[in-house]
Amino acid sequence: MRPDRIIVGEVRAGEAFDMLQAMNTGHDGSMTTVHANTARDALSRVEQMIGMSGIDISARSARGQIASALNVIVQIGRLSDGRRRLLSLSEITGMEGDVVTMQDIFRFRLGGRDDEGNVIGHFEATGIRPKFMGELTDRGVHLSPDLFRPDLKIQ
Numbered sequence: 001m002r003p004d005r006i007i008v009g010e011v012r013a014g015e016a017f018d019m020l021q022a023m024n025t026g027h028d029g030s031m032t033t034v035h036a037n038t039a040r041d042a043l044s045r046v047e048q049m050i051g052m053s054g055i056d057i058s059a060r061s062a063r064g065q066i067a068s069a070l071n072v073i074v075q076i077g078r079l080s081d082g083r084r085r086l087l088s089l090s091e092i093t094g095m096e097g098d099v100v101t102m103q104d105i106f107r108f109r110l111g112g113r114d115d116e117g118n119v120i121g122h123f124e125a126t127g128i129r130p131k132f133m134g135e136l137t138d139r140g141v142h143l144s145p146d147l148f149r150p151d152l153k154i155q
Contacts, residue, residue, distance in 0.1 A: 008032035014053030016046050023069035039073040039090040043100050046070075060098050067092055067100045071132060079110075079119045086123065091130045105130050105148070123154040 006022050008015075010033045023030045036042035043066060050062045057065075075088045089106040104126045111120040127150035136143065146152065 003027060004029065006030040010034070011046070011049060013049055014055075016049035017053040017055055017057075017065075020046070020050070020065045020069040024065060036075075039075050039088055039102065039104070042073055042075070043070075043092075043102070063098060063100050064095060067095045072130075073102070081113070081117055081119045083119065085119070085121075091132065093131055103128050103130075109153075125150055125152050 004027070006019075006027045007030065008019050011019055012035075016034075019032055034042045034045050036045045043063075046066055047059065047062050050057060050065070070092045073088075073090045073092070074086065075090070076084055077087045078084050085108055086106075087108045088104055090102050090104050093101045093103055095101060105128055106123055106125055109121055109124050111122065114120055125148045127148065129145070129148045133143070
């Protein structure tokens with residue numbers, strides 16, 4: 001068996017370490033879900049779950065595994081009107097010291113509610129172009145630089 005990708009439904013405990021190990025051994029495009037309130041919280045949750053694995057690994061090594069295995073965090077949340085929305089798309093950019101670094105590429109900007117109680121808002125670019133753009137281009141995916149303009153609002 002030589003899978004191209006590994007899809008893990010949800011990690012909740014020590015299996016997070018096995019998931020990261022698999023992702024760090026050449027399975028590009030793999031994905032999983034983690035319950036967390038923010039993209040940054042998702043990183044902390046994965047680190048805590050590594051601790052549940054029973055493997056003796058330092059916090060720095062665990063964070064290094066996370067920074068190496070994960071490229072993008074897509075945060076989806078249920079808003080007050082009950083609908084799920086994409087709230088942010090964040091890129092893991094590496095490590096600085098003991099901290100996993102990341103940058104938001106897109107985020108949902110809440111604008112209020114309409115007369116029927118539905119959440120009004122838009123998705124907007126932060127103005128930061130992801131570092132993985134070159135890799136996308138190498139794989140035949142061409143995105144317009146205009147997609148990352150901070151004044152671009154997507155309904």
